[in-house]
Amino acid sequence: MQDISLTIHQGGRVALIGHNGAGKSSFLRLVSGVYQHTSGHFKAHVPVFPMIHKGFITSPELSGLQAIKAHYLLVNGHFRGFEEFSEDVIGFSGLGDFIHLPVKTYSQGMAARLLFAVLTGGSHDCLAMDEGFGAGDTSFYEKAQERMSRFLSSAGTLLLASHSDELLRRFCRRGLVFDCGRLVFAGPLETALDYYHRNHAPGSTGKLAL
Numbered sequence: 001m002q003d004i005s006l007t008i009h010q011g012g013r014v015a016l017i018g019h020n021g022a023g024k025s026s027f028l029r030l031v032s033g034v035y036q037h038t039s040g041h042f043k044a045h046v047p048v049f050p051m052i053h054k055g056f057i058t059s060p061e062l063s064g065l066q067a068i069k070a071h072y073l074l075v076n077g078h079f080r081g082f083e084e085f086s087e088d089v090i091g092f093s094g095l096g097d098f099i100h101l102p103v104k105t106y107s108q109g110m111a112a113r114l115l116f117a118v119l120t121g122g123s124h125d126c127l128a129m130d131e132g133f134g135a136g137d138t139s140f141y142e143k144a145q146e147r148m149s150r151f152l153s154s155a156g157t158l159l160l161a162s163h164s165d166e167l168l169r170r171f172c173r174r175g176l177v178f179d180c181g182r183l184v185f186a187g188p189l190e191t192a193l194d195y196y197h198r199n200h201a202p203g204s205t206g207k208l209a210l
Helices: 024-031 064-076 082-093 096-100 108-119 138-154 165-171 189-199
Strands: 013-017 048-051 126-130 157-161 174-179 182-188
Touching: 013 024, 013 165, 013 189, 024 048, 024 126, 024 157, 024 174, 064 082, 064 096, 064 108, 082 096, 082 108, 108 138, 138 165, 157 165, 165 189, 174 189, 182 189
Parallel strands: 013 157, 013 174, 048 126, 126 157
Antiparallel strands: 174 182
């Protein structure tokens, strides 16, 4: 990434706009510490939680409950509040006794429901999110939409990468437009969306995709 100079203030609700490969995901990985910058200066004053991975970062040999515990410890560094968190995740995912079986034995839908419940089970000072998260079964979708709305609204600062104008308008107020790894526009969301569709969009549908 090159030629990026900006400040995101606490409480900012920022949309990352651009076609596939424009640099949105790389920017999220940079600000959340997944990638390290090789030049320039970057400073995060609060922890940035990356909702980027589309699978558990723990071993599939772990049971669902163990995966929940491992995630909680990695994010929080302690187990205070874990019981309440795990009860919420297990109840929302609807896995019942399957929570004690290894994640590798889950169907794709079961694993997606558990991952979604785990990742949206808390609030964060700063959330860096790529919209490309599935919620599992069709019957689970409506409930997942409601939970995702509450989750995004609870974030102190939000960085949201999406191709959905509807989703961005719902949660963001500022827009950053990326192209070829460069920040080419920064400003109010509607102005940023207009700039993108006039100059860079390859035919966006603007469909909601949570």
